[in-house]
């Protein structure tokens with residue numbers, strides 16, 4: 001029986017992929033703010049991340065995104081933010097949903113996560129983000145995914161691996177599902193110093209033959 005935390009909804013079968021902090025209660029929240037986060041992933045081998053240059057999460061590498069503006073859908077906001085922050089457009093599709101609660105704020109963050117496997121335009125640094133490609137390490141990929149063994153000649157192996165130590169602490173838990181193209185959901189509650197105190201992540205079951 002999967003014990004899904006409050007704030008999360010999902011359709012279809014779901015298996016737990018990570019959880020922790022059982023000694024804490026889920027933090028109560030008053031309202032929910034809508035955000036987006038978008039990842040461009042090429043050949044299942046490399047991912048475009050941006051170094052946040054200012055504001056919330058400054059100094060951390062992340063996908064591109066931000067607040068959903070009034071009158072926008074999350075999908076529209078994701079396209080706008082990717083264009084504003086990295087200068088490119090991409091056929092984004094929602095690949096997951098994340099829910100974050102901070103004990104210092106009365107609002108929770110509901111983050112619609114989008115993925116694309118191609119893009120157009122020229123990747124351009126913005127005031128907010130410095131974009132860079134990173135290779136996806138094998139331990140973040142399903143080992144039997146046939147796509148991962150194909151050499152697409154773009155030399156992803158020569159890139160630095162995803163800098164997990166300079167990313168939000170929760171990312172390592174749901175990224176394997178994202179890179180394995182499994183729909184994911186999850187919640188993380190943060191205490192002082194942005195330390196994760198309780199978390200739960202789930203994903204659609206791996207396809208038969210996948211090792212994760």
Ligand SMILES: Nc1nc2c([nH]c(=O)n2[C@H]2C[C@H](O)[C@@H](COP(=O)(O)OP(=O)(O)OP(=O)(O)O)O2)c(=O)[nH]1
Nearest residue numbers: 035036037055056062064065066067111168170171
């Ligand atoms: N990967 C990851 N992303 C997170 C976490 N928490 C969190 O807010 N984010 C994302 C959601 C958004 O993409 C981004 C925060 O948005 P932002 O502060 O850049 O929003 P914004 O651009 O609209 O802000 P602003 O320019 O209007 O001030 O960080 C997390 O724990 N992990």
